[in-house]
Amino acid sequence: MDKTFQPADIETRWYKEWEENGYFAPQGGEKAYSIMIPPPNVTGSLHMGHGFQEAIMDALIRYHRMLGDNTLWQVGTDHAGIATQMVVERQLEAQGISRHELGREKFIDKVWEWKEESGGTITRQLRRLGSSLDWSRERFTMDPGLSAAVQEVFIRLHREGLIYRGQRLVNWDPALHTAISDLEVIAEEEQGHLWHFNYPLLGGEGHLTVATTRPETMLGDSAIAVHPEDERYAHLIGRRVQLPLCDRDIPVIADEYVDREFGTGCVKITPAHDFNDYEVGRRHGLPMINIFNDDAAINDSAPQAYRGLDRFEARKRVVADLAALGLLDKVQAHTLKVPRGDRSGVVIEPYLTDQWYVDARKLAQPAIAAVENGDIQFVPKQWENTYFAWMRDIQDWCISRQLWWGHRIPAWYDPEGKIYVGESEAAIRQEHKLGDEVVLRQDEDVLDTWFSSALWTFSTLGWPEETPELAVFHPSSVLVTGFDIIFFWVARMIMMTLHLRQEVPFHTVYVHGLVRDGEGQKMSKSKGNVIDPIDLIDGITLDELVSKRTTGMMQPQLAAKIEKATRRQFPEGIAPYGTDALRFTYYSLASTGRDIKFDIGRIEGYRNFCNKIWNAARYVLMNCEDQDCGLDSTAPVELSLADRWIRGKVQETAAEVAHAVSQYRFDLASQSLYEFVWNEYCDWYLELSKPILWDEEASADAKRGTRQTLIRVLEIWLRLLHPLMPFITEEIWQSAAPLAGKSGATIMLQPYPQRDDGELDENANADIDWLKAVIVGIRNIRGEMNISPGKAIPVVLRKGNDSDRRRLAENSPYLKKLAKLADIAWLPDDTEAPMAATALAGELEILVPIAGLIDKEAEITRLDREIKKLENDLSRLRGKLSNAAFIDKAPADVVASERDKLRAQELSLETLQEQMQRIRSI
């Protein structure tokens, strides 16, 4: 074995081995356990959030697989309608081709080509993370099977009246020329203006002043609204005003929607271009005047002068023209929320079109109930509130998109505009007995990507066929996802699955936090702070990292700043840390209910942990290979104190890990393992094994016992650790397992260690605690007195009780080796103690004689510090115990333990004070 752990070869080698041997596929077992991967964008690439999410899922999957469950991790990718179409359109644009020139079919061919070309990136990256996905069952949302499921659902819901087509205002993206759902609109505060305009009253006396942030929409105004109880305007209700710039007049209406306090208390009503105005318009039967075309340029419904102008250009013209007419009252600076498309970034326009909708209200009821009654549980629980809040006020879901890439809506229209929904034109003709003379035209639109995602847990298992997989693996066990898609995806999956299958899609939703950069900033391309998890695994040079962060930017002017920040933050680039270290970092940061600030220092620490594991294994193998490790069950074995202790400790660790995983507390699981491996197994047990293995006088039985313990405990904790660090554990396990009497092709399919209480040994724990206390006491004196670690020193023990004597008798070889002692002696109580530095282990005094070793002043300082600390504690304890209320009301065992503590500390203080006097007297 190499002296340092080299992850790269090991990782690729083992992943290939696992995949080729089909270890990722379900293997049977009584209980089923399944997770459906949140399908990443097929042409996307892995980011830190994915890395985190996959790590969590893989740990759960590997854990359950080792528990013997029939475990499926369903893999697949999403066609990501808008995102993918945009990428391909941009590529074509670069070649000077528009998709319209190309035509629908050829364009879709291009997208499929791009999918084939780049679709491997994300799946390669998933493999690099060690994700034990069942690749034999890989699905894609536009596979024939999944597409059939989508069509089936659309037809069914349409027949049930849960999908309908209607004309209403939608969020229109004028750049992408498609409707989008409410969720795809991001409203951000921006600086704008509030323009005040005068609309002259018809009949000549005076005007009404309206305030607006969108002057250009006045071309589509249908009314002026005031509050019905606003006495300022009450007399004008029912009158008409002249709409400036347009050759028409509009009524003054009363509606409670109007806020009297805002602006002038008069609102211009533009029903075709504002969601609130739309409702007002409907209530009052106002005409809906659409003044925009698909690009949000002014159309022919507006006066000649503005036709063809872009909306922002039109705004300037309208303001200028009104000013010229003397109708501009004033302009105020105003902060407003501007709705922008989450993909295109352009301002979204409320726009009147025909679209398809899902009646979400009806579907929401059972979906709310399923969470209320605990059929589905969120972890952490507070997300249930978020879910309820949204579900109880859910709006109908606009599912049609004016795109080409996606599932085409299975609806056809006859020349009269009658709608037919069915699986094909032929089927529809047959069902409705339509002859060839009736021309049918299929709907041009495709479905929102999230429509197919909503079916994911069951469409991937073969639905609408009632397949065996569906029976076994559905509902899935847990959904692991980010809070940002609770509405987009989680809620819709719950609604659709309950409706179509009368069962939940999953029992638990584990909601993890967002992975942010070291400063707590969201990682984004435009901020230039993105870290690719693969770069943490394989490493990257500074120059490559800079170029990765600064090429293909939407805002190239930021490149210089990003380069500077990157060079400052990663002066040496990023070292290759390996997958196991990256994964362990994720786990250690995965406490629930908070975001993750990714600190590069952590991964370095866990890379070091890998190295520690590696070297501990080297030590064990070095001492066990070709040696008698007690495999022969008839050979007598003698277990040392340390052997008995560590055999118990590894069981305690198994229990802690199991508990933590059951609560999805991977931070606690990883911490338990880290502490056990490093602080117990390596720091103490390996050191305690040396006195036995290296002692020529130790018996063969004792050596056999220690070797057996070394290798067996190693083999157990490798399995405990495997779900978190799959590669290093497999690599070492291959060598270690045979020596521990285990056989098997892979650690992956070994049973997960279950706590064995028979191995716990409380006596051994107590003795080891004593041993540690004595050793640490001596080391402390050494460290503080600057006694060279190489120098063997004599130690004298004094006072103490029978168990101290027994422990000394049994453990002096350990003490001599680990504390580097020349000699250790017991001093009878009635003997005068030599001049010495003192440490305490309970009642036991540990004395390191001064002569020639100890600096008197330094020891006085050290004792003084100890005494002060004790005095502080004592005064608090005495105060507590002299409080009658405490004695009366606190539980008896708490009071008793405080009293014990007081006694012990008083004794310690006395001892140290005596010691202080003696030192001072020389």
Place this chain on the structure above:
RNA sequence: AGGACUAUAGCUCAGUUGGUUAGAGCGCUACCUUGACAUGGUAGAGGUCCCCAGUUCGAGCCUGGGUAGUCCUACCA
């Protein structure tokens, strides 16, 4: 406007039903190339648990109020 979350060592974070002296990693200081490991070892320094009040024998933890920050939802003509 409503709601959620967060505030603990220089930094990143744990801290269970309220009960020893509040912990870990990184960083820092001193010493150490000892036969698994310097990606290491030993020892050490470092805390007003955001603030105020309350409940309690006892509060980092519970209650109320406040401050600061992050986020979500809705609305702002």
